[in-house]
Amino acid sequence: MIHAVVADDEALARAKLRQLLAEEHGVDVVGEAANAEETFELVRTTKPQVVFLDIHMPGMDGLDIAAELSLGKDAPPPHIIFTTAHDQYALRAFEVHAVDYLLKPFSRERLSSAIERARKQINTRQASGQHSGSSLGRYASRIVFKSKGRIVFLPLSDIRWISAEENYVRIRTATETHLLRETMARLQEKLDPEVFLRIHRSSIVNLQFVKEVRTEADGEYSVVLLNGEKVSMSRSYRARITDLLTNG
Amino acid sequence: MSKTPNSTRPQPWFMHPAAFLSGWVLLGFMFAVQDWMSMRMWSYHVNLRLLTEAWGMQYFIWGVLCWLGWVWMGHHIQRAKLTRLLLWLVPISVACCLVEELIWVACFPHLPLNRPAMPYWPRFWFHLDAELVDNLVIFWCTFALFRGIGYYQQLREKEEAAAELRTQLAHAQVRALRMQLNPHFLFNTMNSISSLIRIDPAAADVMLEQLSSLLRMTLQRGEVQLIPLSDEMQFTEMYLAMQDLRFAGRVRQEISVDPGLHDALVPAMLLQPLIENAYCHGLSRIQRDGVLVIAAHREDSMLQLRVSNSGVGLASNDGERKGVGLVNVQHRLRLHYGDNQTFSIQEVAGGMVTVTISLPLSFREPEVAALAGYGVA
Numbered sequence: 001m002i003h004a005v006v007a008d009d010e011a012l013a014r015a016k017l018r019q020l021l022a023e024e025h026g027v028d029v030v031g032e033a034a035n036a037e038e039t040f041e042l043v044r045t046t047k048p049q050v051v052f053l054d055i056h057m058p059g060m061d062g063l064d065i066a067a068e069l070s071l072g073k074d075a076p077p078p079h080i081i082f083t084t085a086h087d088q089y090a091l092r093a094f095e096v097h098a099v100d101y102l103l104k105p106f107s108r109e110r111l112s113s114a115i116e117r118a119r120k121q122i123n124t125r126q127a128s129g130q131h132s133g134s135s136l137g138r139y140a141s142r143i144v145f146k147s148k149g150r151i152v153f154l155p156l157s158d159i160r161w162i163s164a165e166e167n168y169v170r171i172r173t174a175t176e177t178h179l180l181r182e183t184m185a186r187l188q189e190k191l192d193p194e195v196f197l198r199i200h201r202s203s204i205v206n207l208q209f210v211k212e213v214r215t216e217a218d219g220e221y222s223v224v225l226l227n228g229e230k231v232s233m234s235r236s237y238r239a240r241i242t243d244l245l246t247n248g
Numbered sequence: 249m250s251k252t253p254n255s256t257r258p259q260p261w262f263m264h265p266a267a268f269l270s271g272w273v274l275l276g277f278m279f280a281v282q283d284w285m286s287m288r289m290w291s292y293h294v295n296l297r298l299l300t301e302a303w304g305m306q307y308f309i310w311g312v313l314c315w316l317g318w319v320w321m322g323h324h325i326q327r328a329k330l331t332r333l334l335l336w337l338v339p340i341s342v343a344c345c346l347v348e349e350l351i352w353v354a355c356f357p358h359l360p361l362n363r364p365a366m367p368y369w370p371r372f373w374f375h376l377d378a379e380l381v382d383n384l385v386i387f388w389c390t391f392a393l394f395r396g397i398g399y400y401q402q403l404r405e406k407e408e409a410a411a412e413l414r415t416q417l418a419h420a421q422v423r424a425l426r427m428q429l430n431p432h433f434l435f436n437t438m439n440s441i442s443s444l445i446r447i448d449p450a451a452a453d454v455m456l457e458q459l460s461s462l463l464r465m466t467l468q469r470g471e472v473q474l475i476p477l478s479d480e481m482q483f484t485e486m487y488l489a490m491q492d493l494r495f496a497g498r499v500r501q502e503i504s505v506d507p508g509l510h511d512a513l514v515p516a517m518l519l520q521p522l523i524e525n526a527y528c529h530g531l532s533r534i535q536r537d538g539v540l541v542i543a544a545h546r547e548d549s550m551l552q553l554r555v556s557n558s559g560v561g562l563a564s565n566d567g568e569r570k571g572v573g574l575v576n577v578q579h580r581l582r583l584h585y586g587d588n589q590t591f592s593i594q595e596v597a598g599g600m601v602t603v604t605i606s607l608p609l610s611f612r613e614p615e616v617a618a619l620a621g622y623g624v625a
Contacts, residue, residue: 087464091621103464107457108450140622148486149461165507168478179478179510182620190622 001026002119005042007033007065008054008083013104017052017083020111027115036060043069048078050099050118055084063089066096076125079118090151094144101151117155139192147178154178156191160209161231164202174227197241199223199233213241260397265315272311276303294361305355309348310383314390317344325391326398337391345383349376418583422473432573433520434459440494451493458490469516473584476612477544477551478510484519484542491527499531499538506545511611514551515580521573522555522603530559530601539600551609556602562595574603581607 004027006017014032021027030046033039036059043051051069055062066080082093085104093101099121100114143154158173164184171178188198198204209225213233216222221233223241233241262268280296280303287294317325325333353372358365360374437459444452465483469475481503488501519542531538541556574593581589589607596602 094621094623097623103460105453105456105460107454109454110457139624141624143620143622145620148482149464166510168507168510179482180620181478181510 001028002050002115002122003028003030003046003048004050004052005029005031005033005039005046005048005078006052007039007042007057007062008052009034009057010054013054013083017111020108023108024112024115026119034058036065039065040068043078049122050081050115051078052081052083055082055086055089055093063092063096066093066098070096079121081114081118087146087151090144090146094142094153098153100153103150117153120155140190143190145178145180147180152178157195157206157208159196159206160225160227160229161203161205162187162196163231197237197244199231199237199241201234203231203233205231207244210241213238263315263318263397268315268318269308269311272307272314273304276305276307279303279307302356302359306348306352309351310386310390313344313348317390318394322394325394326401341384341387341391344387345380346376348383349379422580422583433524434463437490440490455490455493458486458493462486462490466517473515474513474612475516476510477505477512477514480514480516480519481505481510481544483517484523487520487523488540491523495527495531495538498534498536499527499540502539502541504541504543509544509546509551512544512551513610513612514553514607515584518577518580518605519553519555521577525573525603526555526557526559526601530557530599533560534558534599546609547606549609550606553605553607554602556596556600559599559601561599562593562601577605581605 004021006014006021006029008014008017011034014034018029018032021029027050030048031042033042035057039051039053039057042048051066053062053066057065060068062082062084066082069080070077080093080096080098081100081102082089082098083102083104083106087103090101099118102110102114141156143152143156145152145154154171154173160172160174162172162184163170165179167181167183169180169182169184169187171180184198184202184204188196188204191204195208196204196206205223205225209227211224211226214222214224214230221235221238222230223233224230262271277300280300283303284294284296284299349372353368353375357368357371359371366374437455441452441455441459444455462483465479465486469479485503488503492499492501523540523542526540531540537558539556539558541554543552543554543556545552545554578591581591585607589605591603591605593601593603
């Protein structure tokens, strides 16, 4: 069971969250706060795993509250999910290691995916028995960008494969694709080579989602993903991926 | 009359006193050299220095007089009616010539050369007799110059005002058209949400989120008229997702964009009315297996955008074939690209209708800042 605190100065916003969270499995709202002081007090007494935090609040803004909470005076610090109507604080929220950034108004699906993310992070933290993953070293584990009027905090492990489109890359997850102005080379630098493999000048696949490597009728090779999607592969990359798949 | 002319406009650079006076003195020196050379040809020997001083001084005095004339009366010379101007400039011209000569004669008591010394007034009449016509020519040439500057400046002002007006008008029109597009679509969506609230609150919630995303994108764009195709397609995809919710899987949507065109510039919100039209007059009239194709390709130096939809063809839509949305799109294309664009709507086969737009290909400046941030959780 995840214990959650809802912090928002607007009663209607708190009511909506409380109602939506009541329908979520395994989430229990242990308290509501309408300002910074109440939030600190609630977190101290109830020790929640997740705090839903509005950014504009009387007394102190949500980002500062999050920073204060992350110091972990009452360890362990809760995971933060921001809920706000403003999209300009996304980068700062990302920097204070927020789990997600929900733009109001948000739908139930959006909230569910945020909770799912929080749950994953809680589990990894319990497994590793420590705070956020400095163990991951030089590779990024998350990426933040704006897509389709939303802020996306995307765990890289959600990416199935990536294709290049000139000056852009298209990032494909289970449910969506995002077009991002970024180069393959720059992106590849951030990706863990143990997980993400370049199989073509213009495609990178996540090995977690690879089912098999197949030889096509015309002698070309392609990588088949778990969902049946096929990504074509250059000859030169074949040996490497077969290697990795048999060893892994 | 004592105010400076052209107080609102910048003065031409050569009317700066230093430039103006040096111009005049230089002119004097040129006459001096010419005079000296022609005398040499006739084997007269004249002191070049004296010659230079005399000519230089004459034109310097003229320069000062003309500059004062510009400062005191320049505005009037440029703007007054020519007939009335001549009436009082004729006496002034004679007066100017006399004043110039009075000063000059006082400066050079030894001229004319090779003559017994003369008192001031006989010398004055002697010189005036020789130079009155020259002086009048100088005066009226300067007058023509000042008047000419005035005409030129007025012409430039008119041209600038006209150009300004044209761009203002175009901006206002484009703004008005965009305002027409947005609320139209906004209210339709709100109506959908309103009906969903009763029958399917969860779907209403999703649609409200999608609408918020669309509004956020539109607001962030602000007054920018031309946006990269990738932004337009993002907007289009969001809009399509909303339409998909409304039509509950009755329509298969296909999008194909040439990867080299993500940065190509297109007028903002160009595709939405076309798609809305496709749903309104085509896709909404068939029960299932609808197809909507949106494609962006390159044709030489043009960008070609195509929206095709299955439905009932053009014939059965005769009366309302071109909704206000399509007319607006055509209007905007004309405002942005003049005649260097095409818009066509045609029925292909079996009720498929295709709208094709081609517009000149141009690309946005690449942005320096990366749009994505990376981090470890």
